[in-house]
Amino acid sequence: MAAAVFGRKVLRSVKTSVNRSWFHGGGVLQQSGSGPPQAGFFPPAEGAMLPTGSFNNRVAFITGGGTGLGRAMTATLSQLGAQCVIASRKLDVLQKTAEEISSQTGNKVHAVQCDVKDPAAVSRCVDQMEALTGLPDVIINNAAGNFVCPSERLSPNGWKSITDIVLNGTAFITLELGKRLIHKQKGASFLAITTIYAESGSGFVAPSASAKAGVEALYKSLAAEWGRYGHRFNIIQPGPIRTKGAFSRLDPTGAFEKAMIDRIPTGRLGTPAEIANLAAYISSDYATWMSGAVIRFDGGEYVSMAGEFNELRRVTPDQWKMMEEMIRSTKGS
Numbered sequence: 001m002a003a004a005v006f007g008r009k010v011l012r013s014v015k016t017s018v019n020r021s022w023f024h025g026g027g028v029l030q031q032s033g034s035g036p037p038q039a040g041f042f043p044p045a046e047g048a049m050l051p052t053g054s055f056n057n058r059v060a061f062i063t064g065g066g067t068g069l070g071r072a073m074t075a076t077l078s079q080l081g082a083q084c085v086i087a088s089r090k091l092d093v094l095q096k097t098a099e100e101i102s103s104q105t106g107n108k109v110h111a112v113q114c115d116v117k118d119p120a121a122v123s124r125c126v127d128q129m130e131a132l133t134g135l136p137d138v139i140i141n142n143a144a145g146n147f148v149c150p151s152e153r154l155s156p157n158g159w160k161s162i163t164d165i166v167l168n169g170t171a172f173i174t175l176e177l178g179k180r181l182i183h184k185q186k187g188a189s190f191l192a193i194t195t196i197y198a199e200s201g202s203g204f205v206a207p208s209a210s211a212k213a214g215v216e217a218l219y220k221s222l223a224a225e226w227g228r229y230g231h232r233f234n235i236i237q238p239g240p241i242r243t244k245g246a247f248s249r250l251d252p253t254g255a256f257e258k259a260m261i262d263r264i265p266t267g268r269l270g271t272p273a274e275i276a277n278l279a280a281y282i283s284s285d286y287a288t289w290m291s292g293a294v295i296r297f298d299g300g301e302y303v304s305m306a307g308e309f310n311e312l313r314r315v316t317p318d319q320w321k322m323m324e325e326m327i328r329s330t331k332g333s
């Protein structure tokens with residue numbers, strides 16, 4: 001009887017302090033401050049990982065290459081010797097990025113306007129690229145759109161606009177380039193940038209989750225089908241990496257950033273340079289045996305959210321001592 005009362009008290013104390021730390025310590029309403037201390041164990045390296053010249057005489061085509069992660073991937077590929085072609089809707093943004101990267105690396109970066117939703121525009125874009133550089137050796141489907149929205153507030157237009165960019169846009173680019181490459185008997189590496197919730201689904205971003213899952217199905221299908229033409233297809237699922245495009249539409253108040261960092265076992269967000277190095281490796285001659293791979297790159301966020309007992313991270317050593325006593329004192333079932 002005494003043990004049971006003790007047990008209830010301990011349980012209440014554990015629950016209270018766990019709840020307190022959830023709502024106030026790591027709670028979703030807290031603004032970002034300094035991250036968890038373990039981040040110090042996992043400092044990001046910034047420089048290009050592959051040897052200089054790894055992409056000499058190669059052409060890389062990157063959709064959405066003017067901003068964010070696409071810009072970082074373009075900068076790394078260009079630094080490693082590639083001639084890059086970047087494509088998206090805003091030509092002025094693309095041109096500025098192209099000039100900046102090219103002036104740093106000394107390698108040409110071409111800006112081509114293209115709305116990937118429009119198959120005719122995609123075809124014109126590829127015509128333009130063929131005239132500028134020839135067909136590419138590396139294709140990175142990175143362009144995307146997304147916004148957070150309760151699904152009961154979603155309009156058909158909202159659904160269509162995201163799925164048109166992400167799924168149809170990736171399909172139009174991949175099919176247009178794939179057919180021309182097959183015709184010319186030229187091999188290539190295709191890489192798609194998806195997201196960790198392509199696998200799990202996620203509330204409040206249902207169109208993006210559905211479209212990214214479709215992109216993964218497309219890439220796995222083509223990895224099986226087009227190896228015979230010299231084409232590889234791989235996927236990176238990034239976790240959160242701060243870019244203006246992503247964070248302004250997914251966390252417009254900034255309120256969720258700390259909660260996000262708190263659940264990442266490596267204690268920090270990713271950096272654009274880290275994903276650029278991974279993308280460069282996957283697209284390089286060092287990875288010619290890699291096809292059909294889906295690489296989750298998220299500091300451990302996905303598994304951290306998935307494990308049913310992971311919230312026990314919040315239990316302190318003293319609370320563990322009390323819990324152990326409770327468990328040991330339990331008799332029967």
Ligand SMILES: NC(=O)c1ccc[n+]([C@@H]2O[C@H](COP(=O)([O-])OP(=O)(O)OC[C@H]3O[C@@H](n4cnc5c(N)ncnc54)[C@H](OP(=O)(O)O)[C@@H]3O)[C@@H](O)[C@H]2O)c1
Binds near residue numbers: 093145246
């Ligand atoms: N940052 C993250 O935390 C994160 C996490 C998971 C996955 N991702 C993925 O990483 C990729 C890059 O995202 P980001 O964070 O770098 O955001 P971003 O800077 O907003 O990049 C999106 C790019 O897509 C282009 N784009 C949008 N609609 C287009 C269209 N209809 N036609 C052609 N291009 C279009 C945009 O350029 P224009 O406006 O000029 O068209 C922009 O350059 C996306 O696939 C995203 O889903 C990012």
